[in-house]
Amino acid sequence: MTSPCSLFLKQLEGLTYHESLPLAPYTTFKIGGPADVVVFAHNEADVLQVLKAAYQTQTPLFVLGGGSNLLISDAGLRGCVLMLGGLLAEIKVDDSGQEILVGAGASFPKLTNTALKLGWKNALGFCGTPGHVGGAIKMNAGTRLGEIGEVVQEVYAATLDGLKVFQKHELQFSYRQTVFPAHTVITKTRLRCHDASHLHAAEFLKNAEELAKKRKATQPKLRSAGSMFKNPLPQFAGRLIEATGLKGTKVGDAEVSTTHANFIVNLKHATAQDVFALSQIVRQEVYKKFNILLEYEVKLVGSFINDKNEKL
Ligand code: EPU
Numbered sequence: 001m002t003s004p005c006s007l008f009l010k011q012l013e014g015l016t017y018h019e020s021l022p023l024a025p026y027t028t029f030k031i032g033g034p035a036d037v038v039v040f041a042h043n044e045a046d047v048l049q050v051l052k053a054a055y056q057t058q059t060p061l062f063v064l065g066g067g068s069n070l071l072i073s074d075a076g077l078r079g080c081v082l083m084l085g086g087l088l089a090e091i092k093v094d095d096s097g098q099e100i101l102v103g104a105g106a107s108f109p110k111l112t113n114t115a116l117k118l119g120w121k122n123a124l125g126f127c128g129t130p131g132h133v134g135g136a137i138k139m140n141a142g143t144r145l146g147e148i149g150e151v152v153q154e155v156y157a158a159t160l161d162g163l164k165v166f167q168k169h170e171l172q173f174s175y176r177q178t179v180f181p182a183h184t185v186i187t188k189t190r191l192r193c194h195d196a197s198h199l200h201a202a203e204f205l206k207n208a209e210e211l212a213k214k215r216k217a218t219q220p221k222l223r224s225a226g227s228m229f230k231n232p233l234p235q236f237a238g239r240l241i242e243a244t245g246l247k248g249t250k251v252g253d254a255e256v257s258t259t260h261a262n263f264i265v266n267l268k269h270a271t272a273q274d275v276f277a278l279s280q281i282v283r284q285e286v287y288k289k290f291n292i293l294l295e296y297e298v299k300l301v302g303s304f305i306n307d308k309n310e311k312l
Helices: 006-010 044-056 108-117 133-138 198-218 237-243 272-290
Strands: 016-022 034-041 061-063 070-072 077-084 091-093 099-103 152-159 162-167 184-192 254-256 264-266 299-301
Touching (some): 034 044, 044 061, 044 152, 044 162, 044 184, 070 272, 091 108, 099 108, 108 133, 108 198, 133 184, 237 272, 254 272, 264 272
Parallel strands (some): 034 077, 061 077
Antiparallel strands (some): 016 034, 091 099, 099 184, 152 162, 152 184, 254 264
């Protein structure tokens, strides 16, 4: 049988790829079907090659980072899934300790730890956030105390016209959101903290540890994708969902966490459809009670079936 991506694969030179690779192991939910093709890129030239080949052969392209904020459907993803590693997972600190050049495939918690050790106060704002740097930039990841956008200076990306540098102001950082043009893959970012000081490193690392402890006590240990919905500020999704009486509600093996209502957890063998159906119940019930339609924070990819039995 010929691969659904054979034209695309013909255009790849010297890149490692796998066909029909299950994606569940690459997500924190441990849920998700296979991708037609998964390609591993180690440098910017690899990313450019994949981006152009996908565009020319009209192959859908999805960049998978830490898989921490993601619900991939049970049927998986058609087209190519791109994962970044090698040079694109490096973290380089400049001599002043005020700048970090980091690859999009680097671990975000590892970056946060590096920044805390350099005495970057802003890192306290986004510590505890999982995933990879590319995803963190794309969704301006963070907590109530701060977000990555505060220290972004510029973002490097592969585009159909070659490599491009975006200045921070071009990307419109806002609550869990940025604006990037289509057909753009983030490859690296330069971060800057003007008032970094090694003198504060020990204090910041201790604060971060305390925050992590607090979070451990208030967030579930079971497999999840983190907060399911954005906070409809000034309200909190967790509070609204709890007030609707939904904690502990289940569909299949998916459950509204009894620890934190804004988390849906995978008890053991939950399917993506279980999680999706449960999330729809949460949205409907919160809407009925509070007239607030919760917006997903978790990114849903692939196809799902809604309560009217329609394929989305
Ligand atoms: N609450 C409830 N019931 C619950 C859960 C929470 O009433 O079951 C109330 C809490 O008492 C609190 C409010 O809701 O008054 C907010 O809860 P919490 O302090 O746990 O923080 P959060 O807003 O739910 C945010 C981020 C988390 C991050 C924490 C800690 C969002 C959507 N979520 O959660 O980020 O870890 O703050 O900084 O902004 C993530 O993005 O995946 C994530 C886990």
